[in-house]
Amino acid sequence: QLSLMARLSTLKDLPCETREGYRISLLGNIEFPSEAALCLDRGLEGVGLYRTEFLYLTRTDIPTEEEHYEAYREVTIAMGGRPVVMRTLDLGADKLSMIPQPEDENNPFLGLRSIRLALKHVDLFRTQLRAILRASVHGDVRIMFPLISNVLELRRARMVLADAMEDLEERGIAFDREIKVGMMVEVPSAVVMMDRFVEEVDFFSIGTNDLVQYALAVDRSNKDVAALYTSADPSVLRLVKMAIDAADAADKPISMCGQMSGAPLYTMLLIGLGLRTLSVTPAAALEVKRVCRSTTFEHCQSVAQRALELESARDVKTYLREELQRLLPDQPI
Amino acid sequence: QLSLMARLSTLKDLPCETREGYRISLLGNIEFPSEAALCLDRGLEGVGLYRTEFLYLTRTDIPTEEEHYEAYREVTIAMGGRPVVMRTLDLGADKLSMIPQPEDENNPFLGLRSIRLALKHVDLFRTQLRAILRASVHGDVRIMFPLISNVLELRRARMVLADAMEDLEERGIAFDREIKVGMMVEVPSAVVMMDRFVEEVDFFSIGTNDLVQYALAVDRSNKDVAALYTSADPSVLRLVKMAIDAADAADKPISMCGQMSGAPLYTMLLIGLGLRTLSVTPAAALEVKRVCRSTTFEHCQSVAQRALELESARDVKTYLREELQRLLPDQPI
Numbered sequence: 001q002l003s004l005m006a007r008l009s010t011l012k013d014l015p016c017e018t019r020e021g022y023r024i025s026l027l028g029n030i031e032f033p034s035e036a037a038l039c040l041d042r043g044l045e046g047v048g049l050y051r052t053e054f055l056y057l058t059r060t061d062i063p064t065e066e067e068h069y070e071a072y073r074e075v076t077i078a079m080g081g082r083p084v085v086m087r088t089l090d091l092g093a094d095k096l097s098m099i100p101q102p103e104d105e106n107n108p109f110l111g112l113r114s115i116r117l118a119l120k121h122v123d124l125f126r127t128q129l130r131a132i133l134r135a136s137v138h139g140d141v142r143i144m145f146p147l148i149s150n151v152l153e154l155r156r157a158r159m160v161l162a163d164a165m166e167d168l169e170e171r172g173i174a175f176d177r178e179i180k181v182g183m184m185v186e187v188p189s190a191v192v193m194m195d196r197f198v199e200e201v202d203f204f205s206i207g208t209n210d211l212v213q214y215a216l217a218v219d220r221s222n223k224d225v226a227a228l229y230t231s232a233d234p235s236v237l238r239l240v241k242m243a244i245d246a247a248d249a250a251d252k253p254i255s256m257c258g259q260m261s262g263a264p265l266y267t268m269l270l271i272g273l274g275l276r277t278l279s280v281t282p283a284a285a286l287e288v289k290r291v292c293r294s295t296t297f298e299h300c301q302s303v304a305q306r307a308l309e310l311e312s313a314r315d316v317k318t319y320l321r322e323e324l325q326r327l328l329p330d331q332p333i
Numbered sequence: 334q335l336s337l338m339a340r341l342s343t344l345k346d347l348p349c350e351t352r353e354g355y356r357i358s359l360l361g362n363i364e365f366p367s368e369a370a371l372c373l374d375r376g377l378e379g380v381g382l383y384r385t386e387f388l389y390l391t392r393t394d395i396p397t398e399e400e401h402y403e404a405y406r407e408v409t410i411a412m413g414g415r416p417v418v419m420r421t422l423d424l425g426a427d428k429l430s431m432i433p434q435p436e437d438e439n440n441p442f443l444g445l446r447s448i449r450l451a452l453k454h455v456d457l458f459r460t461q462l463r464a465i466l467r468a469s470v471h472g473d474v475r476i477m478f479p480l481i482s483n484v485l486e487l488r489r490a491r492m493v494l495a496d497a498m499e500d501l502e503e504r505g506i507a508f509d510r511e512i513k514v515g516m517m518v519e520v521p522s523a524v525v526m527m528d529r530f531v532e533e534v535d536f537f538s539i540g541t542n543d544l545v546q547y548a549l550a551v552d553r554s555n556k557d558v559a560a561l562y563t564s565a566d567p568s569v570l571r572l573v574k575m576a577i578d579a580a581d582a583a584d585k586p587i588s589m590c591g592q593m594s595g596a597p598l599y600t601m602l603l604i605g606l607g608l609r610t611l612s613v614t615p616a617a618a619l620e621v622k623r624v625c626r627s628t629t630f631e632h633c634q635s636v637a638q639r640a641l642e643l644e645s646a647r648d649v650k651t652y653l654r655e656e657l658q659r660l661l662p663d664q665p666i
């Protein structure tokens with residue numbers, strides 16, 4: 001009898017689809033350029049979330065446009081025409097020693113981080129955007145802004161992008177003028193305002209790690225309240241559904257890239273809620289694909305419907321565990 | 334010509350109603366027992382939010398049941414049968430030197446505070462609840478739990494309340510067995526799950542200060558992101574409307590007690606969204622009442638409808654300012 005690992009590896013080149021042939025796009029979350037190879041090795045169809053932070057960490061000076069560009073080009077070329085979604089700077093100020101530090105930030109998760117920090121340090125942001133644009137000639141590059149909480153903030157980010165395009169034009173450097181621009185849905189206000197945001201971007205990715213934190217008002221790294229932090233909370237299921245339904249209504253692609261999307265426990269639920277693209281850590285790719293290939297879309301829908309009726313995260317988890325165990329008794333949860 | 338203050342004071346004993354006679358209940362937010370008199374002086378119909386934290390502050394030992402009781406009795410008797418909504422402990426651990434401090438709480442607003450802290454220190458919580466129950470024989474006392482984020486948490490709080498009732502029964506002490514129990518709606522998950530919570534409590538109060546913080550992922554005390562913090566954000570308007578609509582659908586009373594409810598700028602909007610009870614700082618009572626008495630419910634509905642169509646907090650504020658200035662040109666905003 002083959003080990004689970006060996007059996008999973010046979011799935012690598014098979015399509016990610018349910019038993020009746022309903023296709024799911026599986027993309028990878030990566031942090032370092034070298035991980036692009038890992039995505040291909042696991043049969044992933046692209047990079048759904050390229051976290052570009054490593055360029056800023058482990059150093060005290062500002063990364064140059066060339067350094068950004070080299071990293072982005074490497075990933076883009078490695079992915080050979082497959083989509084690569086590059087998320088712009090998503091750090092707290094405390095991680096960037098090259099900029100002035102905010103004093104007394106008591107709640108950094110509710111503070112100057114991510115897109116807010118980028119919009120405060122526009123030069124740094126524009127440098128990154130120029131590099132992403134330059135890499136766009138090498139493949140299917142897309143730009144994604146994190147932590148957007150209102151429409152004006154998104155437009156400000158798009159204006160900095162327009163400035164970066166202008167810079168390149170002046171320098172006579174080629175880039176994809178039709179580059180797709182998306183945003184993360186990870187602040188509750190963004191979910192609530194999806195019908196507005198669909199007019200402003202080309203695609204969405206639900207970031208459950210932060211969304212869960214804000215929706216439940218829980219810092220997931222705080223052990224005193226860790227029990228409250230869970231993607232299985234009924235409110236999270238509803239917020240995810242609200243985001244998907246709003247994107248669907250406007251025919252805008254939406255995916256998910258938090259930890260929830262890479263956990264086989266949630267795969268049937270997420271497909272049933274309507275997600276057709278999941279971005280997962282490459283290590284989880286084959287397990288998620290196996291769930292997809294073992295189930296039907298119809299069953300996923302009934303799982304989602306039932307899960308939405310449950311009143312607590314505990315009940316949701318118990319139910320999803322039972323369903324997964326029934327489907328794949330050997331799947332570790 | 335009378336000063337604005339003098340004219341406002343003439344409103345004190347007039348009912349809070351719109352021009353066509355649509356009644357709004359105006360209640361007061363207080364912190365100290367002595368402020369009950371202020372509520373009566375401003376013609377308020379009760380206490381919509383009694384913040385009981387002062388008993389825990391400025392001391393290092395645990396307040397006794399008698400100390401709690403004395404404070405609660407004083408307010409209850411002063412209010413002479415009018416409703417008094419007592420909110421249970423709503424502090425962060427950092428404010429309570431009598432309990433062990435959590436180590437390394439990096440994001441205290443997303444941490445061990447409020448009902449979470451109370452449920453971790455059940456003895457302290459139960460002492461407070463016994464005192465509130467004892468005060469209930471002196472008037473119309475109601476209990477309100479803050480920062481509820483899921484249904485099980487609410488049920489745990491109610492279980493501690495049931496224990497406190499049992500304590501009193503064993504001691505043969507009288508209390509209102511039918512005491513009304515409510516919760517604050519201030520975590521996004523609570524808004525999203527309102528249709529569940531309506532089955533679990535007698536009333537709701539929307540706490541906009543925290544709701545805005547979590548919905549927008551902004552610490553309002555952080556000046557670097559203060560510009561993002563505003564009750565006028567379109568997502569906040571929608572969340573408030575969602576909460577009101579869900580409470581209305583279940584015929585459960587809902588009020589609001591954050592800063593938004595005491596700002597005349599928002600009065601027409603909030604009435605138009607369907608709120609019939611506002612709990613305000615006593616200092617704002619007459620200004621809010623004047624808005625109510627100057628407008629019509631129909632106009633408030635059109636203001637709310639228009640505000641909900643706007644795309645940014647800036648537009649909402651501009652619009653509400655224009656409306657208020659048109660209604661009351663001498664009202665400072």
Ligand SMILES: [Mg+2]
Nearest residue numbers: 146186207210
């Ligand atoms: Mg995030």
Ligand SMILES: [Mg+2]
Nearest residue numbers: 479519540543
């Ligand atoms: Mg609060």
